[in-house]
Amino acid sequence: MRDLPIGALSERTGVKVPTIRYYEQAGLMPQAARTEANRRTYSTQDVDRLRFIRHARELGFEVDAIRQLLGLADQPDRSCAEADVIARVHLREIESKLARLTALQAEVQRMIDECAHGRVGDCRVIQVLADHGQCVSDAH
Amino acid sequence: MRDLPIGALSERTGVKVPTIRYYEQAGLMPQAARTEANRRTYSTQDVDRLRFIRHARELGFEVDAIRQLLGLADQPDRSCAEADVIARVHLREIESKLARLTALQAEVQRMIDECAHGRVGDCRVIQVLADHGQCVSDAH
DNA sequence: GCTTGATCCTCTAGCGGCTAGAGAATGTAG
DNA sequence: CTACATTCTCTAGCCGCTAGAGGATCAAGC
Known part of the structure; x- marks a missing residue:
């Protein structure tokens, strides 16, 4: 008050x-x-x-x-059914973001792991970015 | 060309x-x-x-x-060291987003699980939102 | 050649969810 | 009475696009 x-x-x-x-x-x-x-x-x-x-x-x-x-x-x-629906929809959105992010994490991690720390011309980080075909998952 | x-x-x-x-x-x-x-x-x-x-x-x-x-x-x-750094920074950002999202997922899931599907006045979804103290983690 | 419709150009404005700043009016403390 | 803090409104900016207006140019069919 x-x-x-x-x-x-x-x-x-x-x-x-x-x-x-x-x-x-x-x-x-x-x-x-x-x-x-x-x-x-x-x-x-x-x-x-x-x-x-x-x-x-x-x-x-x-x-x-x-x-x-x-x-x-x-x-x-x-009834709180509507609140429930809103929360469930939101949960699904969170889960799908999680799935995407997890795939990205793996891909970027792999990119880093494969880098031999030499010249840019041989760098896996750059090469992988240049060619999606080198990715493990196709989640993106 | x-x-x-x-x-x-x-x-x-x-x-x-x-x-x-x-x-x-x-x-x-x-x-x-x-x-x-x-x-x-x-x-x-x-x-x-x-x-x-x-x-x-x-x-x-x-x-x-x-x-x-x-x-x-x-x-x-x-040297590809710089590319490596950029990728590592990005990886860290992904990981921190993942951690946050995972905590949110758990919290929203719990909120939904506790909902007794009754009146809004008793709804856990609404109550939890109204009071952060009812959360399990304090990641947010 | 002429019309039609697709493609292209530039420019401006909008999305979400704020955040920052200008410039003016109040409030409060010494 | 003077500072300084807080508040007000209004406008513009952030990111990474996306959409639309209004106009120029293209390729294809007749």
Whole structure:
């Protein structure tokens, strides 16, 4: 219920001031109440909401997904099936990124391992880049 | 040595036409020779260079790193130590992304597993997002 | 030669998710 | 009353493209 200026909200949540304004603009945070001098004021509820947003971003949820999750969180009596779906879709995205990254890791590691540390002309790093056919997987 | 228009280069490499122009602008591809009517023309060397670029992008190398790798590839007699360093730095970046993503995967998976499929008010997905303290790892 | 449609040109603007800076108005401490 | 910090709005930049406008040029068919 306290009247926090944006800087205090920033400190309490670890979200930078311009980012908070950006979230307001993006529709994640509500239009903040203003003082007479046009400064934004926040309550402890806003602190909670911003922490929610921050945590979801840290977990890699996109702004659009967070908007949906926040919409759900505001209606505690509805079924949470939708939240479940959003999280599952996100999990699938994480898993596919993981698979890709793992393949890349192997390929780049192999590239480095095969480098004989001689001249550029003989360097496997350069050669592999020049020719996809020399790759083990075709995940990329 | 053939005089390829940009569309043919695009087909041969799988890189879209506007992207090729962007690479020229970004200094990855050289300023292309032009016909009398001001159209870009390319040789088979350009095909090779663009394939190199594309492959490196697919392996996640940033444009800046590719610029450096291309600079090295142009000097086959130099030591390939620099190429090695670029690749190793990139590998480290991949590994750190992998570590982060793996932690996120576990967290989101757990969130989903704990969801009792009831009301939003009781949903673990929402609760976990609202409170970082409920996370297992603090990787994020 | 003439029309059609594909290809090409340049230029500008947009995506996501911020981040940085200008320039002006307030707030707070000594 | 003077500093200095904080806040405000607005604009522009980051990466690596992608999309679209509006115009010039090409190759093929009649």
